[in-house]
Each structure stands twice: as structure tokens, then as C-alpha cells.
Amino acid sequence: MDQQLPSQQKKRLVVGMSGASGVTLAIQLLRIMKECPDWETHLVISKGAQTTIALETDYAMNQVEQLATAVYDIGDHGGNIASGTFHTAGMIIIPCSMKTVAGIACGYSDNLLLRAADVTLKERRTLVLVPRESPLSTIHLRNMLALAEAGAFLMPPVAPYYSGVNSLEEMNLQIIGKVLDKFGIELNGFKRWRN
Numbered sequence: 001m002d003q004q005l006p007s008q009q010k011k012r013l014v015v016g017m018s019g020a021s022g023v024t025l026a027i028q029l030l031r032i033m034k035e036c037p038d039w040e041t042h043l044v045i046s047k048g049a050q051t052t053i054a055l056e057t058d059y060a061m062n063q064v065e066q067l068a069t070a071v072y073d074i075g076d077h078g079g080n081i082a083s084g085t086f087h088t089a090g091m092i093i094i095p096c097s098m099k100t101v102a103g104i105a106c107g108y109s110d111n112l113l114l115r116a117a118d119v120t121l122k123e124r125r126t127l128v129l130v131p132r133e134s135p136l137s138t139i140h141l142r143n144m145l146a147l148a149e150a151g152a153f154l155m156p157p158v159a160p161y162y163s164g165v166n167s168l169e170e171m172n173l174q175i176i177g178k179v180l181d182k183f184g185i186e187l188n189g190f191k192r193w194r195n
């Protein structure tokens with residue numbers, strides 16, 4: 001049986017949800033992380049994501065929030081994750097809108113999600129963005145290049161055609177598996193090439 005670590009020894013993952021399409025990715029990721037006994041999730045949801053949650057899912061906000069260990073208000077600039085002294089393994093922004101990409105690329109931290117991403121970069125921690133837009137303008141591409149140069153992983157939700165997926169949930173699982181791999185989290189059902 002898995003030994004539960006005391007809370008202070010658990011690893012912390014900051015999860016940001018912004019207003020790009022694809023919020024089921026974040027919800028599925030949070031559901032998976034809730035089953036990981038060694039990890040805490042620290043969740044911040046943008047106003048844009050509140051809209052997409054309502055439009056794309058049957059989840060009420062409190063049902064999404066209940067999937068996380070801790071939830072922060074987007075306007076709470078003094079929340080734990082706003083400080084580099086609050087130790088985390090890093091941050092995932094899933095899905096990540098082009099507005100949020102632009103905000104991080106410019107260091108324009110006018111909400112807690114942007115500030116937490118800024119902190120993740122300045123502390124040289126792992127920052128994974130799941131940007132979702134099509135087509136991409138030169139502005140989007142320049143912002144993403146700046147972020148890649150600053151050390152972030154840009155992992156758009158690319159369909160895994162070779163994995164034999166039969167549903168949106170199975171497709172999401174392959175995308176999430178690749179994202180969590182960046183934090184050393186092994187996901188049941190994640191298919192590695194020729195493994």
C-alpha cells in the first residue's frame with residue numbers, strides 16, 4: 001500500500017487554467033493528480049477559464065476547485081504561489097490562451113496566474129504551457145519563442161494519431177501523460193513510443 005507523505009513533504013504542482021478552449025484537459029489532469037499521494041496541486045483559474053468551463057463542460061466552479069489541494073483567487077496577488085519562497089516543483093498552464101502567453105512573455109503579471117508563471121521562470125523551475133490557438137499569428141509565435149528561450153516547455157495539445165485513441169478522454173490522457181512526464185509523474189495508460 002502507498003505510504004502517505006506528511007503534507008509538508010509532498011511535492012507541489014501549480015496548475016493554472018486560462019481561457020483557451022480545452023478545459024477538459026485541466027479537469028482530467030486535476031482528477032489524475034488527486035490520486036497521486038505524493039503531490040499537492042495549487043490551482044488558479046482565470047476569468048476566461050471560468051467562461052470556458054461553463055461553455056465546454058457540465059462542471060460547476062466548485063466541482064473543479066474541489067479537485068485541487070489549494071485554490072487561489074485570480075486577483076489574490078499575495079497568494080502563496082506569488083512568492084518564490086513558496087517551494088514548488090513548477091507550474092502547468094493548461095489550457096493556455098494567447099493572452100496569457102503574451103502576459104508571461106512580457107513579464108506583465110497583473111493577475112495571480114501570470115505572477116505565478118513569472119515566479120516559476122525567475123526561480124528556474126519547470127514551466128509547462130499547453131497553448132491552444134489556430135492559426136497562430138506572428139505575434140503568438142514570437143511570444144512563444146520568447147518563452148521557449150526563457151526555458152518554458154511549449155506543449156500544444158497535439159492529437160496523438162499513432163496511439164490508437166478512440167475518445168476525447170483517451171486523447172487527453174496521452175497529452176496529459178506527456179505534460180506530467182516533465183515532472184517525472186508516470187501516468188497509467190500513457191503510451192510511450194515502442195515501450
Ligand SMILES: Cc1cc2nc3c(=O)[nH]c(=O)nc-3n(C[C@H](O)[C@H](O)[C@H](O)COP(=O)(O)O)c2cc1C
Nearest residue numbers: 018019020021046048049055097098099100132133
Ligand atoms: C469559448 C471560447 C474559446 C476560446 N478559445 C480560445 C483559444 O483556444 N485560444 C485563445 O488564445 N483564446 C481563446 N479564447 C479567448 C480567451 O478566452 C480570451 O482572450 C481571454 O481574454 C483570455 O484571458 P485569460 O488568458 O486571462 O484567461 C476563447 C474564448 C471563448 C469564450
